[in-house]
Amino acid sequence: MTSPSTRQRSAGGGSAVRSVLGEARNDLLTLLAAALAFLTGTLATFLTMRRAVWPVLKRDVNAIVGIETEIIAVAPFDVIFLQAQVALAVGLLLALETVVYRARHAPELRRWWPGDALPATVRVGLALVGVALFPAGAALGYDYLVPAVLDVAMGPDPAWTIVRWARIASVISFVSGLAAQLGFVGVVVRLGERARA
Numbered sequence: 001m002t003s004p005s006t007r008q009r010s011a012g013g014g015s016a017v018r019s020v021l022g023e024a025r026n027d028l029l030t031l032l033a034a035a036l037a038f039l040t041g042t043l044a045t046f047l048t049m050r051r052a053v054w055p056v057l058k059r060d061v062n063a064i065v066g067i068e069t070e071i072i073a074v075a076p077f078d079v080i081f082l083q084a085q086v087a088l089a090v091g092l093l094l095a096l097e098t099v100v101y102r103a104r105h106a107p108e109l110r111r112w113w114p115g116d117a118l119p120a121t122v123r124v125g126l127a128l129v130g131v132a133l134f135p136a137g138a139a140l141g142y143d144y145l146v147p148a149v150l151d152v153a154m155g156p157d158p159a160w161t162i163v164r165w166a167r168i169a170s171v172i173s174f175v176s177g178l179a180a181q182l183g184f185v186g187v188v189v190r191l192g193e194r195a196r197a
Contacts, residue, residue, distance in 0.1 A: 030102035042091030141176020
């Protein structure tokens with residue numbers, strides 16, 4: 001599965017990122033899976049933001065900011081642009097996870113990834129838990145971290161646009177979801193070490 005050029009780069013001290021990208025470039029199925037994950041993640045996130053998340057954000061802004069804060073209405077294009085930015089970030093994250101999974105046999109990743117000693121049902125379960133941790137971490141970050149950060153960030157500035165508020169909420173939620181997944185990576189790495197022992 002690895003080409004001679006990939007092996008030469010790996011043996012020559014090339015970075016793990018270059019090796020993974022080289023592995024993915026040589027495998028059309030990996031590129032198609034990454035493109036499908038990107039498109040599915042982007043579209044699903046954009047539609048979810050548009051139909052479910054944005055009304056909740058607007059309601060929460062009104063509940064959190066109180067009477068003394070003025071919410072400034074912005075052009076609809078700004079709102080759509082923000083939703084597209086969030087959707088693209090989630091789509092890129094899913095595509096990256098797909099490429100890393102498909103390139104798990106690259107020399108730099110082989111020592112971190114669980115070997116074939118784990119049953120397929122366990123591997124599928126680990127993948128499902130890893131994917132489910134992102135929205136769970138994002139929801140927890142939104143529920144607990146966003147109000148605390150907004151209390152500090154709003155300070156003396158009483159006028160906020162809803163896009164500015166949503167951008168802060170989106171970044172905190174995204175980082176919280178990613179942090180939840182990264183904690184799970186440690187579990188997967190440990191299982192990989194136990195499977196090889």
